[in-house]
Amino acid sequence: MSLAATNAAPAAEEPGKRLAGLLLELARCVDPTVAATLPSRLEADPRLEAMRGVLFEREQAALTRLQRKFDDPHEFAAAVSAVLPAAFALAAQHGDTLGPAIAPSFERAAQASIRKDPQTMVDILYPVMGPAIRKSIAEALEGTLQSLNQSLKHSLSWRGLKWRMEAWRSGAPFSDVVLSHTTVFRVEHLFLIHRNTSLLLSHVASEDATTRDPQVVSAMLSAIQDFVRDSFDESAEGGLSGRSIDSLRLGDLLLWCEEGPSAVLTAVIHGSPPAALRTRMAETLAAIHDESRTALDAFEGETAPFDNAEQRLRSCLLSQASSDERRRVSPLMWAVPLALLLALGWWIGQRVVEGQRVDAYVAALREEPGIVVMGAERQDGKWLVSGLRDPLAMQPEALLAKTDLPPERIAERWEAYQALHPAIVLKRLRATLNPPPTVSLTLQGGGIRGDGSAPPHWIDKAKAFVQALPAGAPKVDLADLKDVQDPDYIRLRDAIEAHVIPFEHNAPRPAADQSGTLDTVAAQVRELVREARSLGFSVRVTIVGHADASGKDASNLALSLGRAEVVRSMLRARGVDPALLAVRGAGPLEPLKSSASATASANANADELSLNRRVSFAVSTSD
């Protein structure tokens, strides 16, 4: 406008010129730039200046005052400070532009303050930071403990190994994998409750979850919160400042409360939710606060502004069904302990059975005469049975074979000793004496009794043996044994003893015709020796030389011995073992009984003398 007026001025007439001048003056007053570029008419006409002084005196004074206020920094600051709080309040009402505008300045101010003296900021933040840190640590610990518990519980199972594989494949922490598999829970209800009025802002429930009237329930929840806070929290100064119930557990039912400045989000959960749910709740509540701060602050019972909060709450209606795997118990999980149990049972059973068998074996050993068991114990995985054993006692191996014990499980150590048990003594008698079949040796009343018949030499031997038994040995009664000789032996003995080799007077050699008799004797002696040997004893044939009573006794004795020696050598020449042949000279001392001596006739005497010139044979047994 002022420019249009300037352009229009030269074209105008005299009155117009004046009007233009006036307008220019006005323009100068309004716009200082015009005043700088255009010459003032006041210089041309001083009356105008005077008139202005008269007309605008008051305004000029006010303007000057204002000018001073603006120009003087102190005055200007004082003026602004008076309106600043109101200005901030107004600006906050008009929208959210103030915050972002002053945020950088505040940040710089805070930084400067901290640089200058951190203690100030620490003092300011202390009441906030303490509880915040405590809460954060508590929650972190709770989460860690939860995952630690789960991890421990599952780290050793078959499933645990599988999850470890999964964690390794996916790169996720093992505890997260465990949680994702094991946590079984369901968020059934979510109540968004206005903190100040305890009125229900929004409520969502999972399908088929039932509850009483949610509005009433939410109020009652708040009442109980207040009740607990008032009753137990000494720090509560009534109302909103105190701490609140964080969680409530009732059996399987869990109540989690997440508190915001204006609203509380309460979740009713079945089972054990993961800590992640808590985080989700906190985020949701923060988002609702962000979105509806004004509505929350202004809330007076109308819930319509919170209709869209329901959508947010639904994001917290999490649930984790138990996996099928959880219900279906892996057969391997049962098989492994079952197999271990079976193996253990089998092993114990084996031990018990083996112990019983060893006991039975030892008992059988103890029953056996001639065996004294001193000990039976496990040693190096085997059973060591030790004691004393008579060599004639039963072989332990024979007894062992009757049991079901494997021989390699048993080691034995036996010291030899001589037992006096009747059965062993009997065995010893049998072993030593080799009784003929006609003899029966039996145990009778703690002693041994011999019955039947035996050759006399055996009986003599047996009696000698019994005599030599140690004191305390069982009594051996051989009195009933009949002395019976072998018939062949008797026949041969009698036949040999019946032979007489006659001699001529004073002749040391038998007559030549006696050769046949000697052959017979030699054959019979050989047979006798064989026979006796087969019966188990040896025989001795004594060749007895005789002489008649005529002549001197000394020469007769020598003659008789000479005759015996001759016969011995003749028998030897006929194949008889000379060791078995003994010689004896009887002289005239053993005359054959003759009836002639009684008659005392000369002929008879001659016959008698002739009869006594002879060699006879005597058979004896020897050992």
Next chain:
Amino acid sequence: MLQKKICLLGAFGVGKTSLVRRYVSSVFSDAYLTTVGVKVEKKLMTVGTQEIALILWDIAGEDEVSAVRVSYLRGAAAFLLVVDGTRPETLETAESIQARVFKEVGRIPFFVLLNKADLEHEWTIPAARMDALASAGWTFRRTSAKTGDGVEAAFEDLAALFAK
């Protein structure tokens, strides 16, 4: 849905709980009154086309030993003070409660329910006292838990206060 928190207050034994019992939908047992000290009930009202849910906090009666928990009053939009017409001391308790509520939550509307209207001939509260209180802004209503007189009307008036 418009909801309003209403507190039901009064001295011990004035009949608060029996007064509202048949007009509200009750979820919790009376045991809460003695344990937690409050029992929440709901009364659905329709004013014109608007539905209003009155969330009634039936707060345990006050006596010499137990004072009303002020934290239960927080956020209340109105309250009902119940007085037993036959026991003048319950009016004094009501006065003390009213003063405390105003201090705690501000000047919110309230009605005084003079209960046991069926026993009006036994009332011992001096009329002058009531007039004085009425002039101080108290609104008295006669109710009877026994006959149910005046209870529904009191709720209706209460709802009308909040209807837009």
